[in-house]
Amino acid sequence: MNLANIINGHPPENVAIISRNRATTYGTLVDQVAGLRGGLTELGVQQGDRVALIVGNSRFFVVSYLAIVGLGAVAVPLNPSSPAPELTRELVTVGASTVIIGPAAVNAWRSIDRAHVPLVQQVIATEGHDIDDAATLTDLISSTPVPVVDVAGDHLAVLMFTSGTAGSPRAAMLSHGNLLSNINQVIGTDDSIHASDIVYAVLPMFHIMGLNVVLGISLAVGATAVLVQRFDPATALETIRDRKVTVVPGAPPMWVDFSMVDAPVDAFATVRTALTGAAKMPEDAMRRLDERFGVKLAEGYGLTEASPIVTSSGHGARRPGSVGKVIDGVHMRIVDEFGEDTLDGDTGEIWVSGPNVFQGYLDDPEGTAKVLTADGWLRTGDIGTTDSDGFVYLVDRAKDLIIVSGFNVFPAEVEEVLLAHAGVAQVGVIGVAHPHTGEAVKAFIVPERGVHLDEDELIAYCNGELARYKCPTKVLFVDELPRNITGKLLRRSLM
Numbered sequence: 001m002n003l004a005n006i007i008n009g010h011p012p013e014n015v016a017i018i019s020r021n022r023a024t025t026y027g028t029l030v031d032q033v034a035g036l037r038g039g040l041t042e043l044g045v046q047q048g049d050r051v052a053l054i055v056g057n058s059r060f061f062v063v064s065y066l067a068i069v070g071l072g073a074v075a076v077p078l079n080p081s082s083p084a085p086e087l088t089r090e091l092v093t094v095g096a097s098t099v100i101i102g103p104a105a106v107n108a109w110r111s112i113d114r115a116h117v118p119l120v121q122q123v124i125a126t127e128g129h130d131i132d133d134a135a136t137l138t139d140l141i142s143s144t145p146v147p148v149v150d151v152a153g154d155h156l157a158v159l160m161f162t163s164g165t166a167g168s169p170r171a172a173m174l175s176h177g178n179l180l181s182n183i184n185q186v187i188g189t190d191d192s193i194h195a196s197d198i199v200y201a202v203l204p205m206f207h208i209m210g211l212n213v214v215l216g217i218s219l220a221v222g223a224t225a226v227l228v229q230r231f232d233p234a235t236a237l238e239t240i241r242d243r244k245v246t247v248v249p250g251a252p253p254m255w256v257d258f259s260m261v262d263a264p265v266d267a268f269a270t271v272r273t274a275l276t277g278a279a280k281m282p283e284d285a286m287r288r289l290d291e292r293f294g295v296k297l298a299e300g301y302g303l304t305e306a307s308p309i310v311t312s313s314g315h316g317a318r319r320p321g322s323v324g325k326v327i328d329g330v331h332m333r334i335v336d337e338f339g340e341d342t343l344d345g346d347t348g349e350i351w352v353s354g355p356n357v358f359q360g361y362l363d364d365p366e367g368t369a370k371v372l373t374a375d376g377w378l379r380t381g382d383i384g385t386t387d388s389d390g391f392v393y394l395v396d397r398a399k400d401l402i403i404v405s406g407f408n409v410f411p412a413e414v415e416e417v418l419l420a421h422a423g424v425a426q427v428g429v430i431g432v433a434h435p436h437t438g439e440a441v442k443a444f445i446v447p448e449r450g451v452h453l454d455e456d457e458l459i460a461y462c463n464g465e466l467a468r469y470k471c472p473t474k475v476l477f478v479d480e481l482p483r484n485i486t487g488k489l490l491r492r493s494l495m
Contacts (some may be wrong), residue, residue, distance in 0.1 A: 003031065003157050003176045004070030005215075006183070007070040010195075010222035018243070019059040019227040023475045029063070032141050036067035037148070039140025043098070043122055047072035047149065050094045050159065052224050053089065053206075054109070055102035056229040058139055061205055062215065063125065064100050069157045069176070072149040076159045076171070077206040080104040081222060082467045084111035091117045094159050094171055096158045100124045104229075106131060153177030153355075153406035159362060160208050162408060168216045168414055171362040172304050174208075175488070181329065181355035182307035183216050189327040190314025192247065192298075199247045200252070201226040207407065208308040209278060214249050223247075229282070233261045240271065250277040252282065253407030253437050255297060259288040262461040273314070277323070278406030279304060279438045280394065299323045301394060305371065305378055307356040311392045322391040330354040332392070333377065334385060347385045347395050351377045400491055402431030402439050404469040409441055411491070414472065417465045418443060420457065423451040429472070429483045430494045443472040444494050446481060453477060 007016065024032070043074055045051060051068045053075055055061040061077075067130050068075040076094050078087060080102050087108055091099065099120055109131065112324050114120070125134040140237045154207040157179055159171040186192065193199060203210035218225040226243050228236070239245065248271055255276055268274070274289075279345035285299045289295040301323035302308035310332065313324035333341055334348040342348040357378045360368035383395045402409040411429035414422040418427040419469025426446035434440040447453045455475040 001153055001176055001180065002070060002072075002151055003179050004066045005477045006146050006180075006216065007033065007066060012205045014195075014222060015058060015224045016219060016222075017062055017225050017227055019057075019062075022059065024059055026190045029066075031145070032063050033066045033070060033369040033377060034147070035141045035143050036063055036137070037070050037146040039135075039143035040067055040071060040073070040098075041146050042143055043124075043135065043140075043202075044072050044464065045071060045098055047151075047155040048288055049073045050076050050096045051100065052076040052078055052094070053100050054080045054103050054105040055100060056080050057205055057227045058126070058229065059227070060100075060102060062219075062225075062227070063141065063217075063449070064137065065205070065211075070148045071146070072155060073150050074156050074159055077211060078105075078161070079206045079467050080108075081202070082108065083464055084108045085465045086467060088116050089113050090121060090171075092159060095119050095421050097121050098124065100126065100137065101131060101134070102126045115350050118321075119475060151176055153180075154359070156359070160211070160212070160304050161206075162208070169178070169410065170364055170367060172492040173359040173362055174304075174307055176361055177357050178307045178358055178385040179212050179216065182212060182309055184219050184357060185327050185329040185354070186213070186217055186309050186312065186314075188329070190312050190317070192312070193221055193223050195355055196353065197221075197223040197272070198243055199223055199244045199249070200228065200243075201249075202215065202231050202236070202237070203251065203406075203491075208304045209249070209251075209302070209406070212307055212431045213309060213455045218457055220302035231257075237263055237267050238259070240268065246270055246272045247275070248273070251278045252276055252280065252285070255289060256282060256285045256436060259285040259292070263293075265293060268295050271295065275300065275314075283321070301382075301392065303380060303382075305358045305380075306354075307358065309356075310350075310352050310380075317391070317416060318435060319387075319389075319391045322387075322393050324392065325390050326392065330356060332386075339449045342385075344388065345385060347383055350380045350382045350384045350392075351379045352380060400430075402429075402441060404431075404434075404441065405437045407467075407469050409470045409481045414441060414462070414466065414470055416442065417462060418445065418458065420465075421461055423453045425443060425449070426481050428489050428491060428494050430491050432474070434473075437469075440473045441471060442474045442476070442494075444481060445475055445477050446479065447477060 010026040123134040298313035302310040333351040431439040482490040
């Protein structure tokens, strides 16, 4: 098997992706991916090598991703807007030997001290971009084709950074079998995406939802994915209208923006399926979408460690407040604090098992043991319940985790960065409600004695160390932080 084979078997004249108004058919995509496999092979990329993809949603990302996994190498999608320190940490963590860089990441890459990423042997630029000594992806695609490598189901395909269910960001290990299983599970459960569909693909592909659901399922069924790098409501509506988009997956903040935009009532006339997940969708926004545009949003639930889909509201499995039903091939338990199944209707932690459940966190057996039981159950850390008809409802989520625009932010990571500032003595970070992003990061700072700190200065400092969505939007200065008798920070007392 090999995940890269999802693009095979479709009519070669059908359009697979549209990027920057350029259509690429399945026939052309197959040829380009085969050529890039050859180009990467000539550069010495082998099975098991980690290849970082710091590229936005584009044709280059798709071709590179499929070529990497097609060789049996490991794709590591990273956020192209991340600052240099964050990219450095991630590249070192995964031991990347090759890096493919898109335009948005060029400046960050130039800021990286190459001495800090010693394992990176070669750099590939998508279109040149004046990167010294970098091979060019456009040239490599023209190389002599190399066939797909057959691998076992447990062969590592992707390392995906996630805040996870038990700590600061780490690399989740997802195999070919994990990713293919979830694609097939979703296809076998609902009718969200058909071969005839045109899919609006704005969810970033360094996020598991964008990578394996929007892109993976679209290519597996033979649909067309319209690749979009940045979301803007007005431009998005034009694209939906002009491309006659039929499927629109998006995080809740996108749908909140759509619900408030001034647009004709038929703005979504071509849309057959509207999907959301990653965070709780505000019910008032769902109501506005339905009343103004006739958009009936289907919610689902998943997490990176499950590749990612666990429940779906597709195929008519919709009920107000519910994230749908468990998809075929996935098993769920609602478990109490003693590890026992709860009674029907009672709340508990959601546990998940199935061939889509990940292999663990890279080089972190302790963290892996916290979330994977000996018999293969994934402890999600999310609290939920089910009704008598099997509909799943989320009540709470992993303790302390903050979700900003569908992205996980773990307070410990933000706190670590702030504590590195010379003027910060203590820090506590929490999530607070935000009308557009669902939540935002708020920091409480105890300054060093005699030091005057400025809120804007600290926010700017974080912007230089972390991805923007992880940075505090509000900083409060306090004399002390609430702690329990053992000295542990009491986050719930921070408001």
